[in-house]
Amino acid sequence: MEVTRRHLLLLLPAAAAAWKFVLAGTPEASPNYKLAEHWWEMLIDIPKCIGCGSCVRACAQENDVPEGYYRTWIERYHVADYQIERPEVESPDGGKQGFPPDESSGKNFFVPKLCNHCADSPCTQVCPVGATFISPDGVVLVDKSYCLGCRYCVQACPYGCRFINPKTHTAEKCTLCYHRITKGLTTACCEVCPTGARQLADLKNPKDPIHEFLRTHSVQVLKPHMATGAKVFYDGMDGSVR
Amino acid sequence: MFKDIEHLIRLATVMAIAVVAFLVLRAGVVPRSFGQYGHYRGAAMGEIAARPIAFAGHDLCETCHSDVADQKRQGKHVVVACEACHGALAKHADDPASLTPAKLDTTVLCARCHEANSAKPKWFPQVVTADHSGGIACDTCHQPHRPKIETKPETESKAEGKK
Structure with missing residues (x-):
């Protein structure tokens, strides 16, 4: 068909309308989810953690975490008497298969760890390309298609929560199961925790039991001196935990 | 006014073309949703949220x-979610025929x-399995969904355990 000037002029509005859809990008996966109505955090009740490793296994399965890398992991602390400054910490295979028995004297306990989803996170501040960010609902995420794999963020995280995925060569970390929480589900780790040691909480939801818990318990965050605004709260945490 | 003004006009034209070229390139390269919420691609959140659940x-x-x-409500395992033991089964939930949950080995699973581990909290029920059962599968005596062994209806609990 010969494209006359008339044809071209007729085509223009249609092309403009189509271009609008192209520019709009991928539609939201959860249309009923309102970003501004949530502020996610997690509560970890250390006296309830039994070190079973369910959370680590579930996380790996839910998020396809490569073998030998962990988005969440469990540490076993061994604090000998008077050695609060020098705890012995171990995490064989991230605690995925549980922990071998240890009957040594002193204080032993488990500490589950994950991204703290800091409100003033150092990792997002160092990204040179805007590939990692704090979402409006308080989750620190990585835009895979934008990440260069420069590792700045891996170095910047004071909690060691990031790694470079050996397949994609981009930064990877806990997403707080963003694909689940935006659908009204809890995270995979919280779902399978058999003792309720991990609880997902929404600080912007006035009905969330977290508010009552925070009022009535002494909770701490990891490395508060780094002023990261960490949002993973630990209840019953020993002073030796780093 | 100026001598040789066409030099300046030429320079201005080159600069104007450069600015326009920059703006066109920038519009093409920077994604539409970049800056929607901050210094990042807003559409990335939708892409991350689009991941299927397990x-x-x-x-x-x-x-x-x-x-x-x-059954679970009658015992202490009421707090344990199904998939803590049975594993990720979203596929089974979507289409029950597509995936049958695997039979579980209670000797590994319960342990x-x-x-027993000194790092586990004292309130949590623990056994040294080697002494407690000597390698016999836990569900020989315990019914995993309601693990407390009732003294009376033994036949019933055994029947349930086989389920």
């Missing part, structure tokens, strides 16, 4: 398996939580 969640399990949920 764990269905115990609420969904209980819509079909209400009998098991009732993960209940094997």
